[in-house]
Amino acid sequence: MAAGQTTTAKRAASRHDSTKPHITDSPITRANWYKHVNWLNVALIVGMPVYGLIAAIWTPLVWKTAVFSVLYYFATGLGITAGYHRLWAHTSYSAGLTLRIFFAAVGGGAVEGSIRWWARDHRAHHRYTDTDKDPYSVRKGLLYSHIGWMIMKQNPKRIGRTDISDLNNDKVVQWQHRNYLKVVVFMGLIFPCLVTGLGWGDWAGGFVYAGILRIFFVQQATFCVNSVAHWLGDQPFDDRNSPRDHAITAYITLGEGYHNFHHEFPSDYRNAIEWHQYDPTKWFIWVCKQLGLAYDLKQFRQNEIEKGRLQQQQKKLDQARSKLDWGIPIEQLPVLEWDDYQDQARNGRALIAVAGIVHDVTDFIKHHPGGKTMITSGIGKDATAIFNGGVYDHSNAAHNLLSTMRVGVIRGGCEVEIWKRAQRENKDIRFVTD
Amino acid sequence: MAAGQTTTAKRAASRHDSTKPHITDSPITRANWYKHVNWLNVALIVGMPVYGLIAAIWTPLVWKTAVFSVLYYFATGLGITAGYHRLWAHTSYSAGLTLRIFFAAVGGGAVEGSIRWWARDHRAHHRYTDTDKDPYSVRKGLLYSHIGWMIMKQNPKRIGRTDISDLNNDKVVQWQHRNYLKVVVFMGLIFPCLVTGLGWGDWAGGFVYAGILRIFFVQQATFCVNSVAHWLGDQPFDDRNSPRDHAITAYITLGEGYHNFHHEFPSDYRNAIEWHQYDPTKWFIWVCKQLGLAYDLKQFRQNEIEKGRLQQQQKKLDQARSKLDWGIPIEQLPVLEWDDYQDQARNGRALIAVAGIVHDVTDFIKHHPGGKTMITSGIGKDATAIFNGGVYDHSNAAHNLLSTMRVGVIRGGCEVEIWKRAQRENKDIRFVTD
Numbered sequence A, B: 001m002a003a004g005q006t007t008t009a010k011r012a013a014s015r016h017d018s019t020k021p022h023i024t025d026s027p028i029t030r031a032n033w034y035k036h037v038n039w040l041n042v043a044l045i046v047g048m049p050v051y052g053l054i055a056a057i058w059t060p061l062v063w064k065t066a067v068f069s070v071l072y073y074f075a076t077g078l079g080i081t082a083g084y085h086r087l088w089a090h091t092s093y094s095a096g097l098t099l100r101i102f103f104a105a106v107g108g109g110a111v112e113g114s115i116r117w118w119a120r121d122h123r124a125h126h127r128y129t130d131t132d133k134d135p136y137s138v139r140k141g142l143l144y145s146h147i148g149w150m151i152m153k154q155n156p157k158r159i160g161r162t163d164i165s166d167l168n169n170d171k172v173v174q175w176q177h178r179n180y181l182k183v184v185v186f187m188g189l190i191f192p193c194l195v196t197g198l199g200w201g202d203w204a205g206g207f208v209y210a211g212i213l214r215i216f217f218v219q220q221a222t223f224c225v226n227s228v229a230h231w232l233g234d235q236p237f238d239d240r241n242s243p244r245d246h247a248i249t250a251y252i253t254l255g256e257g258y259h260n261f262h263h264e265f266p267s268d269y270r271n272a273i274e275w276h277q278y279d280p281t282k283w284f285i286w287v288c289k290q291l292g293l294a295y296d297l298k299q300f301r302q303n304e305i306e307k308g309r310l311q312q313q314q315k316k317l318d319q320a321r322s323k324l325d326w327g328i329p330i331e332q333l334p335v336l337e338w339d340d341y342q343d344q345a346r347n348g349r350a351l352i353a354v355a356g357i358v359h360d361v362t363d364f365i366k367h368h369p370g371g372k373t374m375i376t377s378g379i380g381k382d383a384t385a386i387f388n389g390g391v392y393d394h395s396n397a398a399h400n401l402l403s404t405m406r407v408g409v410i411r412g413g414c415e416v417e418i419w420k421r422a423q424r425e426n427k428d429i430r431f432v433t434d
């Protein structure tokens, strides 16, 4: 916001007078609530558009002005997304002087504060996401992250500190910050009036539509990155914090809607990584590169991106896994001798050994999809091979079901192991006959 | 098919004369191709509908007949899906005599062979899915699995053997098998004619629409279970074989479209497990249960179902994981002494130790999103804490990136470990000063 300037001014003031408590230190009451409100911002974000809407009643919309308003909406929007955000806040690519001047101008016309102020807050938002040091933390409510943080006064000391030395060295950023008020009035209102007025004599339309109402739409669209993008959608890369991916947010925000990706890979000049996803900001930067206006477009290696996606999927899977019943763990099962197993099976317990584990199938025999005879034929035997394809190659589901019937482990593993050992030890051993 | 009977008859014949080679033993040539064709089935699956279509030109469609045709389509379709398939082939629930007689009748009206013949083939299809013993293996082509297996003669010896002793004990199944020709002619053609003829005098419409064309649609719909359901959709439970889940297949096949689930849990009376998925066959069985006509509806435990789904997801994830580059495995890294690490870092190599692993960040310093100063401050130190929140809690993406920069392991782990050991061993050790 233009009001960013006032915040900065206030901050300077509060530095001088840091003994005096800030208004945000006292709770909101009936008596003092109006002191908590940032009236300048209310005027800029709420008052102006209301005025514009009323003025629109008496201002006919000329179609040339309508077309220009939409174009200028895109230009000033890109000033924020491609300029303020991806270039200056994240240095996800480099831009020549021409492009930087363009962004400083049209970005100013979006009326969202100077590059320096905007980028500093935004870096704090990334560094301290969702904490109290995040200037527009969604944890304080969706409306707060959308406009509440501008409409209510903030204690400047609360916002996390970040390094903006690179911005302080950028001449364009410096100049824009020093002359911000001029930039915002000229690019926000005068320039659109000049275009529509000198172009086709529609001075009033330029002011109301390409000026005030266009500002309103650009502001609301970009504010959605702080609210909707932290509230609606999936979290394919990390679910510890609030950022989310959603196509709808992308449509509203010139492509900034793949916000889970963006918070995970902020130095990537893309927000959408698939070609079919809507990210006009990315397309614009790419075109600038082809024209020689931008260079060093940074991209995270696809391999690292896929790793992140995979780890998040694994996390989800592990959470789901821990909620299921996986049967008695093998280490907790009683150990049986092979002979004991056979004895018990012969004396009426329907036990079946598969892969060294003994299973009690008594209750399952009559439900066995392969029939009673089949399953009964495995009782008292080493049914490892029979179960795994010797007679029928049971499904994964059958293996899972089997594991719920575990009752013991056979010392030394399966029958073959016992038999091998007996051979080695040259002992006699009873064999199953079938 | 009604032709199932002929196949059975042929099989009986071939048993008597098993020395004579079967036609399928000789390759298809120009001279013998017509001997390979099962002309009876061609007449029933292709000839009849063509005749029906032509006859329809002269047969006006009365709306009552249209409604009845659709209703009878559903009744005969359910005879196959709820009766032949889920009740008899899979015994996924039990049905009283009334319901079994109903299914035997309307299932016969679908003209797809006797219960006994159909269920035997279907059990072989499940037991030997996708192999040569599968009567309608999709591995032989989509068209083959749809109708090719009926239109071309099959060597009965090829089809896998299954146990149908339970069906041989079912009086209704026995009776239907013995009187199949009567059942199919009566339920397929005569009964619909009687309804439309005695009902509203439309004998011809009953024959053409409720008879012939309705048979055609029921046949094609149920054939899709063998073709489309093995070809279109996802494999959430097991991807080793061809069965797939797809809503479209479900719409065509009265709910048999969740075929990956069905092949994994064939004894479950449901095919769709979510309430919002289309499975009218399941709904019908459930209603029959409420009416006391069906009982013992079998359902796999949700826990086992989720286990299967999870294991398949894990499998997919592991496959994806193995395709990515995870950096040099820790066990393959050279081992460094803590002092060597510090020496090298001091002599110009930009090394940073995090969690006992040494990383070479030389090429990354100028790209570090947190700035040069920050990352340089970690060189030559144990930066475990700094990297993990001491200064900034790096994202998962940063951890992944870091792992690609590995160059060595520090003997004894991190600095603290070295320090602890030195204390224990009462030795002198150089400390980092900052």
Ligand code: HEM
Residues within 6 Å of the ligand: A352, A361, A364, A368, A369, A370, A371, A374, A375, A376, A377, A378, A379, A383, A386, A387, A391, A392, A393, A394, A395, A396, A397, A398, A399, A401, A402, B123, B126, B127, B162, B163, B264, B265, B266
């Ligand atoms: C050890 C002797 C066993 C033999 C010879 C045997 C044989 C068979 C056969 C032939 C089938 C195929 C049925 C068909 O599709 O027509 C089958 C299915 C099945 N059997 Fe067994 N079985 C044995 C033990 C078990 C045990 C101990 C379990 C316990 C979990 C089990 C669970 C199943 C299940 C769930 C099916 C359904 C199809 C599948 O999910 O793979 N079987 N069995």
Ligand code: HEM
Residues within 6 Å of the ligand: A123, A126, A127, A162, A163, A264, A265, A266, B352, B361, B364, B368, B369, B370, B371, B374, B375, B376, B377, B378, B379, B383, B386, B387, B391, B392, B393, B394, B395, B396, B397, B398, B399, B401, B402
């Ligand atoms: C050891 C000393 C280090 C310090 C003190 C440090 C500090 C920081 C800080 C403060 C940020 C936040 C930048 C912002 O959002 O404004 C940051 C970001 C980042 N750092 Fe470092 N860093 C260090 C080492 C490294 C190393 C060795 C890597 C190598 C992978 C790395 C990778 C990153 C990445 C990828 C980011 C972007 C944000 C993220 O993905 O978390 N840093 N670092």
Ligand SMILES: [Fe+2]
Residues within 6 Å of the ligand: A125, A225, A226, A230, A243, A259, A263
């Ligand atoms: Fe964000």
Ligand SMILES: [Fe+2]
Residues within 6 Å of the ligand: A085, A089, A090, A122, A126, A262, A266
């Ligand atoms: Fe950002």
Ligand SMILES: [Fe+2]
Residues within 6 Å of the ligand: B125, B225, B226, B230, B243, B259, B263
């Ligand atoms: Fe199938």
Ligand SMILES: [Fe+2]
Residues within 6 Å of the ligand: B085, B089, B090, B122, B126, B262, B266
């Ligand atoms: Fe089936």
